[in-house]
Amino acid sequence: MIKKLIILVSIFFSLNCTTIFAAADFNQNLYYGLKNNGEVKRLQEFLTNQGLYSGPATGNFFSLTREAVKKFQAQNGIGPAAGYFGPKTRVAVNQLTLKALQSRQAATSMPVAPATTSVSVVAPVPTSTPIVAASTPASPLESSLRLTFTLPSSTLSSYGEKLLTEFKLTADGNEKIAITRIRFKNLAPYPLADAYLVTLKLVNSATNVVLATVDTPIDKAIEFKMTPDVAKPDKNVMVSGNTYYVLATILTPSSGAEKPRIRLDIESSSNLTAVDFNDFNRSATITKNNIFPLVGPTISTF
Amino acid sequence: MKKYLPAKYLLLGILVLAFLLRFWNVGNQDIFGDEAADSFRAVGYIDYLGTNFQTQPIDWYKNQALPWWTHLSFHDFPPMAMIIQHGFFRVLGDSILVARLPAIILGTLAIFLIYLIAKKLFHSERIALLSALIFSINSAMVWIFRTSLLEPTLLFFLLLNIYFFLRFLEDKNQWWLFGGSLGLLALTKYTGIFLAPAYFSHLLFFKRKLFKDWQLYGALFLALILFSPVLIYNFYLYKSVGHFDLQFAYLFKQATPEWSGLVGKTQAPFSEIGKNFLNLYSLPFLALALMGFLQSIYDFYKFKNFIQSNVFLWLYLIFATLLLVKIGSANRFLSLLGPLFVILSALALDRILNWNSAVLGKILKIIAIGFLVYELIYSVNQNLIKMPDYGIAKLDHYFEKEFQGKESAVIPESDNSHLNEVIYEFNRLKPKNSERAFNLIVYNDNLALPTLEWIFYRRFFYHGIPALFVENFSKTLSLQGPNYFKGFTIYFVQSAENTLLNPFKENKTIGLNFEKSVQNLGYEPAKVIYGHDNLPMFKVYKFSI
Numbered sequence: 001m002i003k004k005l006i007i008l009v010s011i012f013f014s015l016n017c018t019t020i021f022a023a024a025d026f027n028q029n030l031y032y033g034l035k036n037n038g039e040v041k042r043l044q045e046f047l048t049n050q051g052l053y054s055g056p057a058t059g060n061f062f063s064l065t066r067e068a069v070k071k072f073q074a075q076n077g078i079g080p081a082a083g084y085f086g087p088k089t090r091v092a093v094n095q096l097t098l099k100a101l102q103s104r105q106a107a108t109s110m111p112v113a114p115a116t117t118s119v120s121v122v123a124p125v126p127t128s129t130p131i132v133a134a135s136t137p138a139s140p141l142e143s144s145l146r147l148t149f150t151l152p153s154s155t156l157s158s159y160g161e162k163l164l165t166e167f168k169l170t171a172d173g174n175e176k177i178a179i180t181r182i183r184f185k186n187l188a189p190y191p192l193a194d195a196y197l198v199t200l201k202l203v204n205s206a207t208n209v210v211l212a213t214v215d216t217p218i219d220k221a222i223e224f225k226m227t228p229d230v231a232k233p234d235k236n237v238m239v240s241g242n243t244y245y246v247l248a249t250i251l252t253p254s255s256g257a258e259k260p261r262i263r264l265d266i267e268s269s270s271n272l273t274a275v276d277f278n279d280f281n282r283s284a285t286i287t288k289n290n291i292f293p294l295v296g297p298t299i300s301t302f
Numbered sequence: 303m304k305k306y307l308p309a310k311y312l313l314l315g316i317l318v319l320a321f322l323l324r325f326w327n328v329g330n331q332d333i334f335g336d337e338a339a340d341s342f343r344a345v346g347y348i349d350y351l352g353t354n355f356q357t358q359p360i361d362w363y364k365n366q367a368l369p370w371w372t373h374l375s376f377h378d379f380p381p382m383a384m385i386i387q388h389g390f391f392r393v394l395g396d397s398i399l400v401a402r403l404p405a406i407i408l409g410t411l412a413i414f415l416i417y418l419i420a421k422k423l424f425h426s427e428r429i430a431l432l433s434a435l436i437f438s439i440n441s442a443m444v445w446i447f448r449t450s451l452l453e454p455t456l457l458f459f460l461l462l463n464i465y466f467f468l469r470f471l472e473d474k475n476q477w478w479l480f481g482g483s484l485g486l487l488a489l490t491k492y493t494g495i496f497l498a499p500a501y502f503s504h505l506l507f508f509k510r511k512l513f514k515d516w517q518l519y520g521a522l523f524l525a526l527i528l529f530s531p532v533l534i535y536n537f538y539l540y541k542s543v544g545h546f547d548l549q550f551a552y553l554f555k556q557a558t559p560e561w562s563g564l565v566g567k568t569q570a571p572f573s574e575i576g577k578n579f580l581n582l583y584s585l586p587f588l589a590l591a592l593m594g595f596l597q598s599i600y601d602f603y604k605f606k607n608f609i610q611s612n613v614f615l616w617l618y619l620i621f622a623t624l625l626l627v628k629i630g631s632a633n634r635f636l637s638l639l640g641p642l643f644v645i646l647s648a649l650a651l652d653r654i655l656n657w658n659s660a661v662l663g664k665i666l667k668i669i670a671i672g673f674l675v676y677e678l679i680y681s682v683n684q685n686l687i688k689m690p691d692y693g694i695a696k697l698d699h700y701f702e703k704e705f706q707g708k709e710s711a712v713i714p715e716s717d718n719s720h721l722n723e724v725i726y727e728f729n730r731l732k733p734k735n736s737e738r739a740f741n742l743i744v745y746n747d748n749l750a751l752p753t754l755e756w757i758f759y760r761r762f763f764y765h766g767i768p769a770l771f772v773e774n775f776s777k778t779l780s781l782q783g784p785n786y787f788k789g790f791t792i793y794f795v796q797s798a799e800n801t802l803l804n805p806f807k808e809n810k811t812i813g814l815n816f817e818k819s820v821q822n823l824g825y826e827p828a829k830v831i832y833g834h835d836n837l838p839m840f841k842v843y844k845f846s847i
Contacts, residue, residue, distance in 0.1 A: 035544050036557055055362035056560030061543025064362055184510055198806040249806055 030085035034061040052080045061228040141276045146289040153298040165264045165296045171240035177284050179238040181273035183223040184264035197248040205243040266294040319574045320413045324406040324447045329399030332694040338752035340759050341401040341450045344387035346724050349376045351511040352759050356583035364718040375535035382490040383455035409447025413438050415461035422468045423611035432648035441681040442582045442695035446637040452491045453634045459487040474517040481521030485528025496625040500617040508610050575631035582633045584680045594646030618642050692801045693831040693839025710766035711738035728764045745795040745811030747771035750802040770817045785845045796841040801839040
């Protein structure tokens with residue numbers, strides 16, 4: 001049974017990985033003179049991440065981009081290094097993207113081990129061994145917490161301080177789960193630009209109390225960390241049964257080949273820190289009712 | 303001959319008055335907005351703004367050689383005003399006063415040009431002198447020529463070009479003066495281009511023969527040659543990233559996502575022109591200019607007087623207004639109408655002073671003199687007394703005094719090799735035997751960007767004084783340990799909410815937390831800088847590790 005479960009999990013993650021990769025795949029030949037092209041923009045972002053391009057992500061394929069492609073081709077032994085983004089270069093870029101995604105998955109998700117080696121990982125603990133030793137922390141609370149995004153995708157008609165997402169935390173029966181950290185990323189091929197969002201706030205929908213603020217995304221991710229405080233309502237953390245929303249000031253991108261699209265996703269369970277509300281030292285698992293990544297609504301900008 | 307002597311002296315007196323109004327206390331007036339951003343760039347003649355919201359070729363080519371064409375112009379305007387200002391900085395050093403000195407000098411010389419233009423248009427010494435006098439005291443003209451914006455240089459070359467155009471109409475052999483000044487005007491700012499259709503229409507109405515003369519095309523060719531650096535810059539910029547510079551890209555509706563954050567097209571829209579007129583010009587002055595305009599129409603139809611001159615003024619008004627429809631009605635753009643309004647109000651004033659009726663004439667004369675006195679007082683009040691004070695100039699002077707006579711003992715480093723070259727170049731200019739000091743500035747970066755540029759970035763790049771924002775300082779401290787800053791005198795600048803803050807960063811708490819930690823170490827502010835209404839603007843802590 002355990003084996004089957006692990007195989008299922010493996011299949012899920014590999015499928016999930018493929019889906020993300022497919023979304024980030026380059027399918028077109030790109031060349032000098034292309035303008036306002038979304039794939040060119042993604043290529044420029046890729047080359048920037050590779051440290052080969054310092055120019056703007058305009059979606060225009062001109063000499064600055066061509067030189068960076070040439071450098072990439074030279075580095076990867078693709079000849080002739082003429083700056084034409086054709087099939088050979090595409091394959092090389094796609095492979096690198098896949099590797100990067102896989103290593104990111106490995107770093108941030110549950111380990112996806114082959115079924116044969118996983119047996120030892122999940123070997124049952126001898127029943128004679130005490131499960132909780134006095135000096136070790138309490139065993140994790142297996143919670144039924146579920147995070148549900150409540151807003152549909154939408155399009156903004158103006159900039160300024162805007163609602164980016166809202167989500168509800170639910171749990172069965174008397175379970176009371178607290179979340180002290182939540183990290184959002186945009187898993188679609190339009191990552192959260194560090195520059196577009198500032199002064200992000202995590203707010204309790206019922207009380208409008210701001211639980212945490214972030215100046216601007218760092219490394220294209222937004223992480224809210226709450227400082228528990230018993231003197232404050234709900235101990236100043238997120239608690240199951242409540243709804244929360246995220247506000248941000250959106251800077252004015254008045255022009256551009258592609259307007260920014262914002263989506264706050266939760267990539268994996270490691271992006272949430274959940275604990276028992278009545279015992280903050282006891283962590284809570286959140287994988288029972290949540291299938292990661294949790295994809296939020298898309299906010300399109302005009 | 304006797305008749306002209308008083309005019310000369312009067313003109314000299316007007317020039318002195320104009321210089322005083324433009325110069326008085328200008329070095330103590332806050333520098334912010336584009337004034338600060340442009341002046342920061344002019345010190346080193348580098349096109350760099352230090353923000354991810356508006357990057358430049360120097361950012362894009364940071365890992366490779368900077369192409370030669372990037373020095374020919376700037377990503378958001380042509381280079382003429384920068385060249386002039388850079389020359390002043392190189393000779394006299396960088397300060398708020400020197401930043402504005404070109405404008406003050408050009409603004410004084412512009413008085414002479416408006417005098418010559420008015421005289422050429424209406425053949426009247428009195429109208430010419432009245433134009434010069436009104437131009438010297440007009441509030442908008444005093445304001446614009448006390449700033450280090452591009453507009454003072456633009457207005458000077460605009461007047462120079464109009465004068466040479468009028469001379470060209472009389473003597474086509476002066477084509478090179480007309481063409482040369484037109485090229486310099488275009489090389490200063492593109493908004494001066496509204497004169498081209500005005501000239502074209504004027505030639506079409508009154509001097510059609512000139513279209514057959516090579517001198518006209520010679521003048522245009524010369525202007526093109528002078529403007530060619532900007533064309534070459536734009537040609538290569540397009541080849542590099544697929545669009546032209548910020549202004550041309552806007553004109554041709556090209557997407558420029560890398561300039562999305564600070565694009566200068568969010569200025570006041572044209573629909574706000576009425577409000578902005580009243581903000582920039584005094585009501586009596588606007589009323590007088592309107593009277594002058596009506597009189598110009600009346601003279602045209604009734605007496606057929608100075609037909610060409612009056613039509614020229616109307617063409618100026620029409621094409622300048624059309625330009626404003628496109629670019630908006632920000633104060634500095636409205637200042638383009640200043641020379642026209644000045645001449646129109648001089649026409650009206652001349653008529654008032656010439657009134658024949660004995661009693662009414664006297665009353666009108668008193669009103670005319672009253673207007674001049676009012677405009678002078680209004681101008682002094684608006685520009686010399688009610689100066690904006692956010693503590694920026696005071697903070698700048700504080701650091702000038704603190705670092706006086708001592709050069710930085712270290713050479714800071716940027717992650718951009720081209721900027722490092724600038725730092726090294728300016729370091730080489732320092733006197734060899736000067737006293738050296740280990741100074742470091744730490745600042746809260748919730749300030750408006752132009753303030754950061756003028757106060758901190760300028761000292762970092764051109765004075766070699768390390769200036770780090772709080773997060774950067776804390777990171778360096780934790781990475782390198784406290785010994786890294788041993789021996790440094792550290793100035794921490796904390797901004798108060800009353801000064802000009804970056805609206806997207808004003809709620810940052812990191813600066814406040816850092817201030818608390820400095821206070822917990824027992825430090826009090828070494829200097830509190832107060833601004834308008836005696837409100838605190840900056841606190842400067844001075845300490846060592």
